[in-house]
Amino acid sequence: MKEDFTAAKGWLERIGELPIAHPVAVMNVCGGHERSLTQLGLRGVLPPNVKLISGPGCPVCVCPEEDLADAIALALTGDVTLVAFGDMLRVPINAAKGEVRSLAEARAKGADIRPISAPQEAVALAASNPARPVVFFAAGFETTTAPVAAMLAQGVPENLSVLLAARLTWPAVDMLLASGDAALDALIAPGHVAAVMGASEWGFIPERYHLPVAVAGFSANSLLAALYSVLRQKLAGKPFLDNCYAELVAPEGNLRAQALLAEVMEVTDANWRGIGVVPRSGFALRGEWKRFDARARFEFSALPRRRAGEMPPGCDCAAVVLGKKQPDQCRLYGTACTPQNPVGPCMVSDEGACHIWWQGGTRAAA
Amino acid sequence: MCLGIPMQVVAIDGFNAECEARGVKRNVSLFMIGENEVEVCDYVMVHVGYALRKMTPEDARLSWELFDEILAVAGE
Numbered sequence: 001m002k003e004d005f006t007a008a009k010g011w012l013e014r015i016g017e018l019p020i021a022h023p024v025a026v027m028n029v030c031g032g033h034e035r036s037l038t039q040l041g042l043r044g045v046l047p048p049n050v051k052l053i054s055g056p057g058c059p060v061c062v063c064p065e066e067d068l069a070d071a072i073a074l075a076l077t078g079d080v081t082l083v084a085f086g087d088m089l090r091v092p093i094n095a096a097k098g099e100v101r102s103l104a105e106a107r108a109k110g111a112d113i114r115p116i117s118a119p120q121e122a123v124a125l126a127a128s129n130p131a132r133p134v135v136f137f138a139a140g141f142e143t144t145t146a147p148v149a150a151m152l153a154q155g156v157p158e159n160l161s162v163l164l165a166a167r168l169t170w171p172a173v174d175m176l177l178a179s180g181d182a183a184l185d186a187l188i189a190p191g192h193v194a195a196v197m198g199a200s201e202w203g204f205i206p207e208r209y210h211l212p213v214a215v216a217g218f219s220a221n222s223l224l225a226a227l228y229s230v231l232r233q234k235l236a237g238k239p240f241l242d243n244c245y246a247e248l249v250a251p252e253g254n255l256r257a258q259a260l261l262a263e264v265m266e267v268t269d270a271n272w273r274g275i276g277v278v279p280r281s282g283f284a285l286r287g288e289w290k291r292f293d294a295r296a297r298f299e300f301s302a303l304p305r306r307r308a309g310e311m312p313p314g315c316d317c318a319a320v321v322l323g324k325k326q327p328d329q330c331r332l333y334g335t336a337c338t339p340q341n342p343v344g345p346c347m348v349s350d351e352g353a354c355h356i357w358w359q360g361g362t363r364a365a366a
Numbered sequence: 367m368c369l370g371i372p373m374q375v376v377a378i379d380g381f382n383a384e385c386e387a388r389g390v391k392r393n394v395s396l397f398m399i400g401e402n403e404v405e406v407c408d409y410v411m412v413h414v415g416y417a418l419r420k421m422t423p424e425d426a427r428l429s430w431e432l433f434d435e436i437l438a439v440a441g442e
Contacts (some may be wrong), residue, residue, distance in 0.1 A: 119415060248411060
């Protein structure tokens with residue numbers, strides 16, 4: 001870290017020299033950024049007028065309750081092996097007392113549910129058990145969804161299907177800015193999403209909303225360079241799209257990955273847990289890949305759910321995801337809700353702001 | 367999930383690469399970048415088992431230093 005810190009120190013000094021007379025709120029929209037900012041302790045060393053906000057950067061946190069309930073119900077039938085990224089297993093849903101509230105609880109009741117860390121593990125599992133239906137419950141942003149598209153395009157065993165809960169990052173930011181009630185002055189754009197989709201995808205922020213934006217990587221150096229850029233843009237009153245992660249992010253992104261996404265999936269309106277439907281923010285399988293859609297292969301119960309789409313009572317995850325509250329402003333933080341006993345998804349996922357703040361040492365509500 | 371890990375390519379067989387980072391070896395798919403884009407000894411940024419993009423040895427090293435820092439803090 002030594003070299004990075006030397007460079008980072010230079011950026012910190014330059015930020016410290018900026019005449020920031022009024023508070024400036026800078027939002028990141030990536031769990032990886034939030035983790036770096038928190039673990040590196042950057043909030044503690046920036047000028048007091050620079051406020052770092054965590055925005056919609058956690059795909060697990062916004063995975064709709066309906067999808068989780070469907071995955072749980074399907075796994076409990078005993079007819080399938082369900083695989084999901086490990087983060088998903090402990091996410092709780094609203095359920096009556098005594099009912100199964102998470103995939104982990106379903107697993108404890110005997111459902112065949114297995115955590116995976118890569119789509120190829122789902123392929124391998126399906127290939128080694130050709131008579132057994134394997135369902136890949138796939139939540140994630142573009143960085144995860146493009147690999148799922150690649151997996152399907154390359155060819156998968158017929159007994160593998162996908163229960164897709166994939167989301168695009170930028171439409172949520174667009175909706176937030178269009179709503180007019182986002183208290184933010186600048187954005188740090190997600191480095192690895194941009195590596196796939198292209199830095200230019202974030203050009204709408206200065207163009208449409210006249211706000212500064214910079215794509216950042218995950219080192220202190222890259223994050224502080226991006227922060228310096230957006231603060232300078234703000235002070236100059238000339239917002240533009242900057243790229244402080246050019247070593248990995250091209251303006252056009254990874255064209256091959258985008259082509260795979262476009263071939264296998266189409267963009268749809270999608271529900272975000274606690275937030276509602278965000279236009280053109282989800283994916284569905286298209287064309288010949290529709291037959292790998294788990295929703296086309298299995299009966300899902302049409303039972304109405306009382307609080308479908310909502311966060312658990314008292315949980316401020318939706319406000320935290322939208323950057324309207326900091327994690328420690330939730331009244332459950334650190335008391336009713338901890339990583340050992342999470343109430344909301346933001347305390348479960350490695351990319352959830354609450355979980356990241358807890359790991360960073362914030363152990364009580366503000 | 368968005369956590370990218372820089373790895374070095376050890377062997378390539380079509381779209382499948384054996385990659386290594388800090389002594390840990392993993393199978394990595396090259397399907398998202400194309401099999402002719404990388405060679406043995408190159409570095410790639412890996413996400414959920416897929417190479418996202420080729421990277422320079424220098425960038426890979428800096429990314430690993432960041433991980434060491436975060437892991438050290440998280441392990442305390």
